[in-house]
Amino acid sequence: MRVRDSALLECGVLTELLAEAGAVGFAEEEGVLIAYIPADVYSPEAVESVVGNFDGVAVERCECLPPKNWNELWESNFTPLMLEVGGRTLRIRASFHAPTVGGEELVIDPRMAFGTGHHATTRLMLEWLLGLPDPIESCLDIGCGSGILAILAAKRGARRVVALDYDIWAVENARENAALNGVEGVEVLHADLHALPQEQFQLMLANLTKNLLLDNLERLVATVRPGGLIAMSGFYEADALALEKAASSLGLRKERECTAEGWEMMVFLRTA
Known part of the structure; x- marks a missing residue:
């Protein structure tokens, strides 16, 4: 258009x-x-x-594209990504890349799911997780895509990690990636935002669109225990104020915010 x-x-x-x-x-x-x-x-x-x-x-034109080998396409464009936060390093690679010699790594084959760390929203969440000073006890990853955030949470010591996505391709891909990284304890569910687990977690990761966050924030908050954290991204910097106001009205206190390439990530503490 x-x-x-x-x-x-x-x-x-x-x-x-x-x-x-x-x-x-x-x-x-x-x-x-x-x-x-x-x-x-x-x-x-x-x-x-x-x-x-x-x-x-x-709209200038609309056309139906012929089928493509999307796996071949992402393989040709997926280069390893190196993150460094507070002296910790994390290399993200696909299974066809050479293994990392020393240091931490994530092996992610995204296939049909979103999340390699190259997009600013995912990278902001990864960097925050990497920089956390203390281990995570439990984590819920909403809209997990490739499972990259849930897998890093597990590698950071979370004893219970639940990831969910409404897309069955993402669910299967996240399970595959969890196995690739030796974190088979990550539970990946095929569910949407109306079927959240009936328990509370220390940390929620929500890399979603602004409207999904605003429309579902109250039910998302309910799955975080008092004193727990909600890290959210997937929205533009210009939308941060609307989300912050909505979060404040639900008893959340902003602990951190950062931006990259016009995208925003915010972390909130559930105070009660």
Whole structure:
């Protein structure tokens, strides 16, 4: 789609609304926004309803892409990632990369699921987990994707880790990655935000969109014990204030925030 207002692309509102309409990926080329929507969820009416909110935005064309070997594509683009926080290092690699000599590592084969650490939202969460001074007792990872955050929590000493995702491909991939890293104790559930575990955790990890966080924050808070932490990301820096206000109204106190590439990550303490 042609977007005449460059500020509209930069603020992220258009991509966020298209994501709610089913888009799972985006690319920008000189004022043209390319949105990728799976064929089984694509709705011309939903896309047009988004575009109709903005002047100077028009859908130029819609085409169905031929099947691709997505595994081959991500393998060709997935380079190992090195993180360093407070003297601790973590190398994230795929199973086809050479093993790390010394230091910590995560082995992640993302396949059809999101999460290699290269995207700013995942990287911010990983860096925070890596820098935690004390072991984690229990952790709930919401929208786990490849399982990368849950696996690091387990490697940081969490005795109980539950990860969930509504996408069955992500669930299977997270289980595979947990086994690759020797943390088979990570429990991966096929569930959505309306079927959260009936228990409370010391830490919740929620790398979700702004609207998913706002719409479900009360039920998310209920799964964190008093004195526990909620780390959330997946939203733009411009959306942080709305989330902070919602969190404060539910008795959460902001402990930390950081940004990268326009994306935000915040950590809240449940005070009661």
